[in-house]
Amino acid sequence: MGGTTGTTGTAEAGDGAPVRRRQARGQKRIEEILHAAAEVFGEQGYDATTTNAIAARAGVSPGSLYQFFGNKDEVARALAERYAARLETLRAELGTVGDPGDGQDLEELAADVLGPLVAFNLAHPGFKALFARTDMPAGLRDAVAPVQAAIHGRVAELVGRLLPGRPDGEVARVATVSIQLVRGMIPLVTGADDGREREAMIAELHTVVVSYLRRQADLAGERPV
Amino acid sequence: MGGTTGTTGTAEAGDGAPVRRRQARGQKRIEEILHAAAEVFGEQGYDATTTNAIAARAGVSPGSLYQFFGNKDEVARALAERYAARLETLRAELGTVGDPGDGQDLEELAADVLGPLVAFNLAHPGFKALFARTDMPAGLRDAVAPVQAAIHGRVAELVGRLLPGRPDGEVARVATVSIQLVRGMIPLVTGADDGREREAMIAELHTVVVSYLRRQADLAGERPV
DNA sequence: CGAGAATACGAGCGATTACTCGCATTGTCG
DNA sequence: CGACAATGCGAGTAATCGCTCGTATTCTCG
Numbered sequence: 001m002g003g004t005t006g007t008t009g010t011a012e013a014g015d016g017a018p019v020r021r022r023q024a025r026g027q028k029r030i031e032e033i034l035h036a037a038a039e040v041f042g043e044q045g046y047d048a049t050t051t052n053a054i055a056a057r058a059g060v061s062p063g064s065l066y067q068f069f070g071n072k073d074e075v076a077r078a079l080a081e082r083y084a085a086r087l088e089t090l091r092a093e094l095g096t097v098g099d100p101g102d103g104q105d106l107e108e109l110a111a112d113v114l115g116p117l118v119a120f121n122l123a124h125p126g127f128k129a130l131f132a133r134t135d136m137p138a139g140l141r142d143a144v145a146p147v148q149a150a151i152h153g154r155v156a157e158l159v160g161r162l163l164p165g166r167p168d169g170e171v172a173r174v175a176t177v178s179i180q181l182v183r184g185m186i187p188l189v190t191g192a193d194d195g196r197e198r199e200a201m202i203a204e205l206h207t208v209v210v211s212y213l214r215r216q217a218d219l220a221g222e223r224p225v
Numbered sequence: 226m227g228g229t230t231g232t233t234g235t236a237e238a239g240d241g242a243p244v245r246r247r248q249a250r251g252q253k254r255i256e257e258i259l260h261a262a263a264e265v266f267g268e269q270g271y272d273a274t275t276t277n278a279i280a281a282r283a284g285v286s287p288g289s290l291y292q293f294f295g296n297k298d299e300v301a302r303a304l305a306e307r308y309a310a311r312l313e314t315l316r317a318e319l320g321t322v323g324d325p326g327d328g329q330d331l332e333e334l335a336a337d338v339l340g341p342l343v344a345f346n347l348a349h350p351g352f353k354a355l356f357a358r359t360d361m362p363a364g365l366r367d368a369v370a371p372v373q374a375a376i377h378g379r380v381a382e383l384v385g386r387l388l389p390g391r392p393d394g395e396v397a398r399v400a401t402v403s404i405q406l407v408r409g410m411i412p413l414v415t416g417a418d419d420g421r422e423r424e425a426m427i428a429e430l431h432t433v434v435v436s437y438l439r440r441q442a443d444l445a446g447e448r449p450v
Numbered sequence: 451c452g453a454g455a456a457t458a459c460g461a462g463c464g465a466t467t468a469c470t471c472g473c474a475t476t477g478t479c480g
Numbered sequence: 481c482g483a484c485a486a487t488g489c490g491a492g493t494a495a496t497c498g499c500t501c502g503t504a505t506t507c508t509c510g
Contacts, residue, residue, distance in 0.1 A: 072498070135357075135412065177410070212432065215435075
Protein backbone atom coordinates (compact mmCIF):
# COMPACT_ATOMS: atom_id res chain seq x y z
CA MET A 1 0.00 0.00 0.00
CA GLY A 2 1.95 3.04 1.15
CA GLY A 3 5.24 1.92 -0.33
CA THR A 4 5.85 5.11 -2.22
CA THR A 5 9.42 6.10 -1.58
CA GLY A 6 9.02 9.71 -2.50
CA THR A 7 12.11 11.46 -1.21
CA THR A 8 11.09 15.03 -1.89
CA GLY A 9 9.96 14.12 -5.34
CA THR A 10 13.20 12.70 -6.63
CA ALA A 11 13.29 9.65 -8.79
CA GLU A 12 13.43 6.14 -7.43
CA ALA A 13 16.88 4.63 -7.69
CA GLY A 14 15.71 1.76 -9.82
CA ASP A 15 16.67 0.77 -13.33
CA GLY A 16 14.03 1.88 -15.75
CA ALA A 17 12.35 4.28 -13.35
CA PRO A 18 11.82 7.62 -15.02
CA VAL A 19 14.14 10.23 -13.57
CA ARG A 20 12.18 13.35 -12.80
CA ARG A 21 14.05 16.30 -14.19
CA ARG A 22 13.23 19.27 -12.04
CA GLN A 23 12.83 22.60 -13.72
CA ALA A 24 13.97 25.87 -12.22
CA ARG A 25 10.32 26.79 -11.76
CA GLY A 26 9.74 23.67 -9.69
CA GLN A 27 12.73 24.33 -7.47
CA LYS A 28 11.43 27.81 -6.85
CA ARG A 29 8.03 26.41 -5.90
CA ILE A 30 9.64 24.05 -3.44
CA GLU A 31 11.39 26.94 -1.78
CA GLU A 32 8.17 28.91 -1.60
CA ILE A 33 6.27 26.00 -0.15
CA LEU A 34 8.91 25.33 2.50
CA HIS A 35 9.01 29.01 3.36
CA ALA A 36 5.25 29.04 3.79
CA ALA A 37 5.34 25.83 5.80
CA ALA A 38 7.88 27.32 8.19
CA GLU A 39 5.63 30.31 8.72
CA VAL A 40 2.46 28.37 9.34
CA PHE A 41 4.15 25.73 11.48
CA GLY A 42 5.57 28.52 13.59
CA GLU A 43 2.21 30.22 13.96
CA GLN A 44 -0.13 27.28 14.41
CA GLY A 45 2.07 24.38 15.44
CA TYR A 46 2.49 21.19 13.47
CA ASP A 47 -0.78 19.44 14.28
CA ALA A 48 -2.99 22.42 13.67
CA THR A 49 -1.34 23.23 10.36
CA THR A 50 -3.23 21.97 7.31
CA THR A 51 -1.56 21.21 4.04
CA ASN A 52 -4.11 23.40 2.31
CA ALA A 53 -3.10 26.27 4.57
CA ILE A 54 0.53 25.80 3.59
CA ALA A 55 -0.42 25.76 -0.07
CA ALA A 56 -2.58 28.84 0.30
CA ARG A 57 0.18 30.70 2.14
CA ALA A 58 2.58 29.82 -0.62
CA GLY A 59 0.08 31.01 -3.22
CA VAL A 60 -0.14 27.54 -4.68
CA SER A 61 -2.85 24.96 -5.18
CA PRO A 62 -3.01 21.84 -2.99
CA GLY A 63 -2.29 19.75 -6.05
CA SER A 64 0.95 21.58 -6.66
CA LEU A 65 2.07 20.99 -3.10
CA TYR A 66 1.49 17.26 -3.51
CA GLN A 67 3.44 17.25 -6.72
CA PHE A 68 6.58 18.05 -4.81
CA PHE A 69 5.85 16.42 -1.47
CA GLY A 70 4.25 13.04 -0.97
CA ASN A 71 2.56 13.99 2.25
CA LYS A 72 2.57 16.37 5.18
CA ASP A 73 5.36 14.59 7.01
CA GLU A 74 7.60 14.91 3.99
CA VAL A 75 7.16 18.66 4.06
CA ALA A 76 8.29 18.60 7.67
CA ARG A 77 11.22 16.37 6.84
CA ALA A 78 12.39 18.59 4.01
CA LEU A 79 12.06 21.64 6.22
CA ALA A 80 13.97 19.90 9.00
CA GLU A 81 16.78 19.02 6.63
CA ARG A 82 16.89 22.56 5.42
CA TYR A 83 17.23 23.76 9.00
CA ALA A 84 19.92 21.17 9.61
CA ALA A 85 21.92 22.52 6.71
CA ARG A 86 21.69 26.05 8.03
CA LEU A 87 22.70 24.93 11.49
CA GLU A 88 25.68 23.16 10.00
CA THR A 89 26.65 26.41 8.32
CA LEU A 90 26.32 28.14 11.65
CA ARG A 91 28.54 25.59 13.30
CA ALA A 92 31.14 25.86 10.57
CA GLU A 93 31.31 29.63 11.09
CA LEU A 94 32.13 29.03 14.71
CA GLY A 95 35.30 27.29 13.66
CA THR A 96 37.00 24.87 15.94
CA VAL A 97 36.25 25.75 19.49
CA GLY A 98 39.24 25.42 21.76
CA ASP A 99 39.17 22.58 24.21
CA PRO A 100 37.43 23.98 27.25
CA GLY A 101 38.93 23.51 30.67
CA ASP A 102 36.52 25.08 33.13
CA GLY A 103 35.58 28.36 34.70
CA GLN A 104 35.54 31.33 32.36
CA ASP A 105 36.15 29.16 29.33
CA LEU A 106 32.83 27.47 29.84
CA GLU A 107 30.93 30.73 29.84
CA GLU A 108 32.62 31.84 26.64
CA LEU A 109 31.95 28.51 25.00
CA ALA A 110 28.30 28.65 26.04
CA ALA A 111 27.98 32.20 24.78
CA ASP A 112 29.53 31.26 21.46
CA VAL A 113 27.07 28.45 20.98
CA LEU A 114 23.92 29.83 22.57
CA GLY A 115 24.12 33.28 21.05
CA PRO A 116 23.87 32.20 17.43
CA LEU A 117 21.42 29.48 18.42
CA VAL A 118 19.03 32.00 19.93
CA ALA A 119 19.41 34.25 16.94
CA PHE A 120 18.65 31.32 14.68
CA ASN A 121 15.47 30.53 16.57
CA LEU A 122 14.34 34.13 16.47
CA ALA A 123 15.02 34.30 12.75
CA HIS A 124 13.27 30.98 12.05
CA PRO A 125 10.12 30.67 14.15
CA GLY A 126 9.19 27.42 12.45
CA PHE A 127 12.21 25.67 13.89
CA LYS A 128 10.85 25.26 17.38
CA ALA A 129 7.59 23.84 16.06
CA LEU A 130 9.56 20.93 14.64
CA PHE A 131 12.21 20.51 17.32
CA ALA A 132 11.19 22.07 20.62
CA ARG A 133 8.33 19.68 21.38
CA THR A 134 8.71 16.86 23.79
CA ASP A 135 5.72 14.84 22.65
CA MET A 136 5.45 14.53 18.90
CA PRO A 137 3.08 12.64 16.66
CA ALA A 138 4.77 9.57 15.21
CA GLY A 139 5.05 10.96 11.71
CA LEU A 140 6.77 14.13 12.80
CA ARG A 141 9.07 12.27 15.15
CA ASP A 142 10.27 10.01 12.37
CA ALA A 143 10.68 12.94 10.04
CA VAL A 144 12.96 14.90 12.33
CA ALA A 145 14.71 11.98 14.03
CA PRO A 146 17.80 12.03 11.79
CA VAL A 147 18.31 15.72 12.31
CA GLN A 148 17.78 15.32 16.05
CA ALA A 149 20.42 12.60 16.09
CA ALA A 150 22.85 14.82 14.21
CA ILE A 151 22.34 17.65 16.68
CA HIS A 152 22.83 15.29 19.58
CA GLY A 153 26.08 14.07 18.07
CA ARG A 154 27.41 17.59 17.76
CA VAL A 155 26.53 18.47 21.32
CA ALA A 156 27.92 15.20 22.65
CA GLU A 157 31.17 16.07 20.94
CA LEU A 158 31.39 19.34 22.82
CA VAL A 159 30.31 17.78 26.11
CA GLY A 160 32.89 15.05 25.67
CA ARG A 161 35.63 17.63 25.53
CA LEU A 162 34.22 19.39 28.56
CA LEU A 163 34.09 16.16 30.58
CA PRO A 164 37.10 14.14 29.51
CA GLY A 165 37.27 10.60 30.81
CA ARG A 166 33.53 10.28 31.39
CA PRO A 167 31.93 7.12 30.02
CA ASP A 168 30.08 7.53 26.75
CA GLY A 169 26.74 6.87 28.39
CA GLU A 170 27.15 9.76 30.77
CA VAL A 171 28.36 12.10 28.07
CA ALA A 172 25.35 11.20 25.97
CA ARG A 173 23.04 11.84 28.90
CA VAL A 174 24.55 15.23 29.66
CA ALA A 175 24.18 16.10 26.00
CA THR A 176 20.55 15.03 26.03
CA VAL A 177 19.85 17.11 29.11
CA SER A 178 21.67 20.13 27.69
CA ILE A 179 19.65 19.96 24.50
CA GLN A 180 16.47 19.61 26.49
CA LEU A 181 17.34 22.67 28.55
CA VAL A 182 17.71 24.74 25.41
CA ARG A 183 14.56 23.26 23.86
CA GLY A 184 12.61 24.10 26.94
CA MET A 185 13.91 27.63 27.26
CA ILE A 186 13.55 28.63 23.62
CA PRO A 187 9.78 29.08 23.81
CA LEU A 188 10.24 31.34 26.81
CA VAL A 189 12.64 33.45 24.75
CA THR A 190 10.68 33.57 21.51
CA GLY A 191 7.39 33.91 23.36
CA ALA A 192 8.49 37.02 25.25
CA ASP A 193 6.41 39.93 24.07
CA ASP A 194 8.61 42.58 25.65
CA GLY A 195 12.15 43.14 24.43
CA ARG A 196 13.54 43.49 27.94
CA GLU A 197 11.81 40.34 29.06
CA ARG A 198 13.33 38.55 26.12
CA GLU A 199 16.80 39.72 27.02
CA ALA A 200 16.23 38.59 30.59
CA MET A 201 15.11 35.16 29.40
CA ILE A 202 18.16 34.84 27.20
CA ALA A 203 20.28 35.61 30.26
CA GLU A 204 18.39 32.92 32.18
CA LEU A 205 19.04 30.45 29.40
CA HIS A 206 22.76 31.11 29.68
CA THR A 207 22.61 30.83 33.46
CA VAL A 208 20.76 27.52 33.30
CA VAL A 209 23.10 25.89 30.82
CA VAL A 210 26.32 27.22 32.31
CA SER A 211 25.44 26.39 35.90
CA TYR A 212 24.41 22.88 34.91
CA LEU A 213 27.51 22.18 32.87
CA ARG A 214 29.79 23.76 35.45
CA ARG A 215 28.33 21.50 38.10
CA GLN A 216 28.98 18.53 35.84
CA ALA A 217 32.54 19.65 35.24
CA ASP A 218 33.07 20.09 38.97
CA LEU A 219 31.75 16.62 39.62
CA ALA A 220 34.13 15.28 37.01
CA GLY A 221 37.14 16.95 38.57
CA GLU A 222 36.00 15.97 42.06
CA ARG A 223 36.24 19.62 42.95
CA PRO A 224 33.55 20.41 45.52
CA VAL A 225 31.99 23.83 45.67
CA MET B 226 -16.32 34.13 24.50
CA GLY B 227 -16.57 30.84 26.25
CA GLY B 228 -18.23 32.18 29.35
CA THR B 229 -19.60 28.79 30.26
CA THR B 230 -18.41 28.13 33.76
CA GLY B 231 -18.70 24.41 33.39
CA THR B 232 -17.19 23.13 36.59
CA THR B 233 -17.42 19.45 35.83
CA GLY B 234 -20.96 19.63 34.67
CA THR B 235 -22.60 21.60 37.43
CA ALA B 236 -25.55 23.85 36.87
CA GLU B 237 -25.25 27.40 35.61
CA ALA B 238 -25.35 29.93 38.37
CA GLY B 239 -28.37 31.71 36.94
CA ASP B 240 -31.78 32.28 38.48
CA GLY B 241 -34.29 30.01 36.81
CA ALA B 242 -31.69 27.68 35.34
CA PRO B 243 -32.59 24.09 36.18
CA VAL B 244 -30.19 22.72 38.74
CA ARG B 245 -28.96 19.34 37.62
CA ARG B 246 -29.05 16.99 40.56
CA ARG B 247 -26.29 14.50 40.03
CA GLN B 248 -26.88 10.94 41.04
CA ALA B 249 -24.22 8.71 42.58
CA ARG B 250 -24.16 6.74 39.35
CA GLY B 251 -23.35 9.87 37.39
CA GLN B 252 -20.53 10.85 39.71
CA LYS B 253 -19.06 7.41 39.31
CA ARG B 254 -19.26 7.73 35.52
CA ILE B 255 -17.44 11.04 35.69
CA GLU B 256 -14.64 9.43 37.65
CA GLU B 257 -14.41 6.58 35.17
CA ILE B 258 -14.34 8.93 32.21
CA LEU B 259 -11.63 11.09 33.74
CA HIS B 260 -9.61 8.01 34.60
CA ALA B 261 -9.88 6.80 31.03
CA ALA B 262 -9.05 10.25 29.68
CA ALA B 263 -5.89 10.37 31.78
CA GLU B 264 -4.82 7.03 30.37
CA VAL B 265 -5.44 7.86 26.75
CA PHE B 266 -4.00 11.36 27.00
CA GLY B 267 -0.89 9.85 28.50
CA GLU B 268 -0.59 7.25 25.78
CA GLN B 269 -1.55 9.21 22.68
CA GLY B 270 -1.14 12.84 23.62
CA TYR B 271 -3.92 15.40 23.68
CA ASP B 272 -4.31 16.07 19.98
CA ALA B 273 -4.33 12.46 18.90
CA THR B 274 -6.85 11.46 21.54
CA THR B 275 -10.43 11.20 20.28
CA THR B 276 -13.43 11.64 22.52
CA ASN B 277 -14.77 8.34 21.24
CA ALA B 278 -11.56 6.65 22.34
CA ILE B 279 -11.96 8.08 25.83
CA ALA B 280 -15.55 6.87 25.95
CA ALA B 281 -14.60 3.42 24.71
CA ARG B 282 -11.78 3.16 27.25
CA ALA B 283 -14.22 4.08 29.98
CA GLY B 284 -16.71 1.51 28.72
CA VAL B 285 -19.22 4.21 27.96
CA SER B 286 -21.01 5.49 24.87
CA PRO B 287 -20.01 8.80 23.28
CA GLY B 288 -23.40 10.16 24.20
CA SER B 289 -22.79 9.48 27.87
CA LEU B 290 -19.47 11.29 27.75
CA TYR B 291 -21.15 14.35 26.30
CA GLN B 292 -23.79 14.25 28.98
CA PHE B 293 -21.17 15.07 31.57
CA PHE B 294 -18.74 17.13 29.53
CA GLY B 295 -19.66 19.75 26.99
CA ASN B 296 -16.64 19.11 24.80
CA LYS B 297 -13.15 17.69 24.68
CA ASP B 298 -11.56 20.73 26.29
CA GLU B 299 -13.87 20.45 29.27
CA VAL B 300 -12.66 16.93 29.87
CA ALA B 301 -9.13 18.28 29.91
CA ARG B 302 -10.12 21.10 32.24
CA ALA B 303 -11.82 18.76 34.69
CA LEU B 304 -8.82 16.45 34.62
CA ALA B 305 -6.47 19.38 35.15
CA GLU B 306 -8.48 20.53 38.15
CA ARG B 307 -8.41 17.06 39.56
CA TYR B 308 -4.64 16.99 39.21
CA ALA B 309 -4.44 20.39 40.84
CA ALA B 310 -6.34 19.11 43.84
CA ARG B 311 -4.00 16.18 44.24
CA LEU B 312 -0.98 18.42 43.92
CA GLU B 313 -2.42 20.64 46.61
CA THR B 314 -2.75 17.60 48.84
CA LEU B 315 0.86 16.77 48.09
CA ARG B 316 1.93 20.24 49.04
CA ALA B 317 -0.05 20.17 52.25
CA GLU B 318 1.69 16.97 53.26
CA LEU B 319 5.02 18.70 52.88
CA GLY B 320 4.02 21.03 55.65
CA THR B 321 5.64 24.40 55.98
CA VAL B 322 9.09 24.24 54.54
CA GLY B 323 11.62 26.09 56.62
CA ASP B 324 12.97 29.30 55.17
CA PRO B 325 15.91 28.25 53.07
CA GLY B 326 19.20 30.03 53.39
CA ASP B 327 21.56 28.44 50.94
CA GLY B 328 23.95 25.55 50.49
CA GLN B 329 22.72 22.26 51.88
CA ASP B 330 19.32 23.65 52.70
CA LEU B 331 18.64 24.24 49.05
CA GLU B 332 19.37 20.65 48.15
CA GLU B 333 17.08 19.38 50.86
CA LEU B 334 14.33 21.74 49.81
CA ALA B 335 14.69 20.67 46.18
CA ALA B 336 14.65 17.01 47.15
CA ASP B 337 11.52 17.52 49.24
CA VAL B 338 9.72 19.13 46.35
CA LEU B 339 11.11 17.26 43.36
CA GLY B 340 10.87 13.78 44.86
CA PRO B 341 7.10 13.74 45.31
CA LEU B 342 6.70 15.64 42.06
CA VAL B 343 8.53 12.96 40.11
CA ALA B 344 6.57 10.25 41.88
CA PHE B 345 3.36 12.08 41.01
CA ASN B 346 4.29 12.22 37.35
CA LEU B 347 5.19 8.55 37.28
CA ALA B 348 1.92 7.66 38.96
CA HIS B 349 -0.14 9.89 36.67
CA PRO B 350 1.15 9.64 33.10
CA GLY B 351 -1.68 11.83 31.83
CA PHE B 352 -0.37 14.80 33.76
CA LYS B 353 2.49 15.62 31.44
CA ALA B 354 0.22 15.44 28.41
CA LEU B 355 -1.71 18.39 29.83
CA PHE B 356 1.12 20.34 31.42
CA ALA B 357 4.51 19.42 30.02
CA ARG B 358 3.97 20.77 26.52
CA THR B 359 5.36 24.06 25.43
CA ASP B 360 3.10 24.58 22.43
CA MET B 361 -0.52 23.82 23.14
CA PRO B 362 -3.64 24.19 21.04
CA ALA B 363 -5.68 27.17 22.17
CA GLY B 364 -8.44 25.13 23.74
CA LEU B 365 -6.09 23.12 25.90
CA ARG B 366 -4.13 26.17 26.89
CA ASP B 367 -7.23 27.92 28.14
CA ALA B 368 -8.36 24.80 29.94
CA VAL B 369 -5.20 24.41 31.97
CA ALA B 370 -4.28 28.08 32.32
CA PRO B 371 -5.82 28.51 35.80
CA VAL B 372 -4.04 25.46 37.14
CA GLN B 373 -0.80 26.62 35.55
CA ALA B 374 -1.21 29.97 37.26
CA ALA B 375 -1.81 28.30 40.61
CA ILE B 376 1.33 26.22 40.25
CA HIS B 377 3.32 29.29 39.30
CA GLY B 378 2.06 31.07 42.39
CA ARG B 379 3.18 28.25 44.64
CA VAL B 380 6.62 28.08 43.10
CA ALA B 381 7.01 31.85 43.17
CA GLU B 382 6.27 31.70 46.88
CA LEU B 383 9.15 29.30 47.44
CA VAL B 384 11.48 31.21 45.16
CA GLY B 385 10.61 34.43 46.94
CA ARG B 386 11.83 32.95 50.20
CA LEU B 387 14.97 31.69 48.53
CA LEU B 388 15.75 35.07 47.02
CA PRO B 389 14.62 37.65 49.57
CA GLY B 390 14.69 41.24 48.44
CA ARG B 391 14.46 40.44 44.74
CA PRO B 392 11.87 42.43 42.79
CA ASP B 393 8.64 40.59 42.07
CA GLY B 394 9.35 40.50 38.38
CA GLU B 395 12.60 38.65 38.87
CA VAL B 396 11.08 36.22 41.33
CA ALA B 397 8.30 35.49 38.86
CA ARG B 398 10.83 34.92 36.12
CA VAL B 399 12.93 32.54 38.18
CA ALA B 400 9.75 30.66 39.06
CA THR B 401 8.80 30.44 35.39
CA VAL B 402 12.23 29.13 34.47
CA SER B 403 12.22 26.62 37.33
CA ILE B 404 8.85 25.26 36.26
CA GLN B 405 10.03 25.04 32.69
CA LEU B 406 13.12 23.11 33.74
CA VAL B 407 10.96 20.53 35.47
CA ARG B 408 8.47 20.40 32.61
CA GLY B 409 11.26 19.80 30.16
CA MET B 410 12.97 17.13 32.24
CA ILE B 411 9.86 15.14 33.15
CA PRO B 412 9.52 13.52 29.71
CA LEU B 413 13.14 12.42 29.93
CA VAL B 414 12.35 10.78 33.25
CA THR B 415 9.06 9.16 32.35
CA GLY B 416 10.31 8.24 28.91
CA ALA B 417 13.30 6.29 30.23
CA ASP B 418 12.80 2.64 29.39
CA ASP B 419 15.52 1.38 31.70
CA GLY B 420 15.20 1.75 35.45
CA ARG B 421 18.82 2.83 35.88
CA GLU B 422 18.51 5.39 33.14
CA ARG B 423 15.44 6.76 34.87
CA GLU B 424 17.28 7.09 38.15
CA ALA B 425 20.09 8.85 36.36
CA MET B 426 17.67 11.27 34.74
CA ILE B 427 16.05 12.00 38.08
CA ALA B 428 19.51 12.82 39.40
CA GLU B 429 20.07 15.12 36.44
CA LEU B 430 16.78 16.85 37.16
CA HIS B 431 17.92 17.56 40.69
CA THR B 432 21.30 18.75 39.45
CA VAL B 433 19.72 21.09 36.93
CA VAL B 434 17.30 22.70 39.33
CA VAL B 435 19.68 22.96 42.26
CA SER B 436 22.58 24.34 40.26
CA TYR B 437 20.31 26.94 38.66
CA LEU B 438 18.73 28.06 41.90
CA ARG B 439 22.06 28.06 43.72
CA ARG B 440 23.48 30.32 41.07
CA GLN B 441 20.51 32.63 41.50
CA ALA B 442 20.97 32.63 45.26
CA ASP B 443 24.65 33.38 44.86
CA LEU B 444 23.89 36.25 42.55
CA ALA B 445 21.44 37.59 45.10
CA GLY B 446 23.99 37.47 47.90
CA GLU B 447 26.70 38.85 45.63
CA ARG B 448 28.77 35.85 46.59
CA PRO B 449 30.93 34.88 43.62
CA VAL B 450 31.83 31.27 43.01
C1' DC C 451 7.02 23.58 -34.77
C1' DG C 452 5.86 19.31 -32.22
C1' DA C 453 6.01 15.79 -28.72
C1' DG C 454 6.59 14.64 -24.28
C1' DA C 455 7.57 15.94 -19.66
C1' DA C 456 7.06 19.06 -15.83
C1' DT C 457 4.17 22.25 -13.67
C1' DA C 458 -0.35 24.00 -12.19
C1' DC C 459 -5.00 23.95 -10.91
C1' DG C 460 -9.04 23.13 -7.79
C1' DA C 461 -13.16 20.54 -7.26
C1' DG C 462 -13.99 16.68 -4.80
C1' DC C 463 -13.30 11.94 -2.56
C1' DG C 464 -12.67 9.02 1.40
C1' DA C 465 -11.70 8.89 5.99
C1' DT C 466 -11.84 10.78 10.44
C1' DT C 467 -13.84 13.23 14.33
C1' DA C 468 -16.28 16.15 17.55
C1' DC C 469 -20.66 16.18 18.69
C1' DT C 470 -26.15 15.32 18.39
C1' DC C 471 -30.60 13.28 18.83
C1' DG C 472 -34.25 10.27 19.42
C1' DC C 473 -35.26 6.83 22.38
C1' DA C 474 -34.72 3.25 26.10
C1' DT C 475 -33.57 2.43 30.95
C1' DT C 476 -32.87 3.49 35.73
C1' DG C 477 -33.20 6.24 39.76
C1' DT C 478 -35.88 9.65 42.89
C1' DC C 479 -39.68 11.35 45.35
C1' DG C 480 -44.46 12.02 46.59
C1' DC D 481 -47.41 3.07 41.44
C1' DG D 482 -46.76 7.33 38.58
C1' DA D 483 -44.40 11.36 36.97
C1' DC D 484 -40.28 13.38 36.06
C1' DA D 485 -35.42 13.71 35.95
C1' DA D 486 -31.00 11.61 35.35
C1' DT D 487 -28.54 8.26 32.99
C1' DG D 488 -27.39 5.52 28.92
C1' DC D 489 -27.02 4.24 24.21
C1' DG D 490 -25.05 4.30 19.37
C1' DA D 491 -26.17 5.24 14.76
C1' DG D 492 -25.95 9.39 12.48
C1' DT D 493 -24.52 14.34 11.05
C1' DA D 494 -21.84 18.18 9.70
C1' DA D 495 -17.46 19.71 9.17
C1' DT D 496 -12.60 19.14 8.43
C1' DC D 497 -8.50 17.43 6.32
C1' DG D 498 -5.12 14.84 3.82
C1' DC D 499 -4.80 13.71 -0.51
C1' DT D 500 -6.29 12.48 -5.66
C1' DC D 501 -7.31 13.08 -10.43
C1' DG D 502 -8.66 14.81 -14.72
C1' DT D 503 -7.34 18.45 -17.29
C1' DA D 504 -5.04 22.68 -18.82
C1' DT D 505 -0.75 25.29 -19.33
C1' DT D 506 4.23 25.94 -19.70
C1' DC D 507 8.79 24.37 -20.43
C1' DT D 508 12.54 21.58 -22.81
C1' DC D 509 14.70 19.87 -26.53
C1' DG D 510 15.19 17.81 -30.95
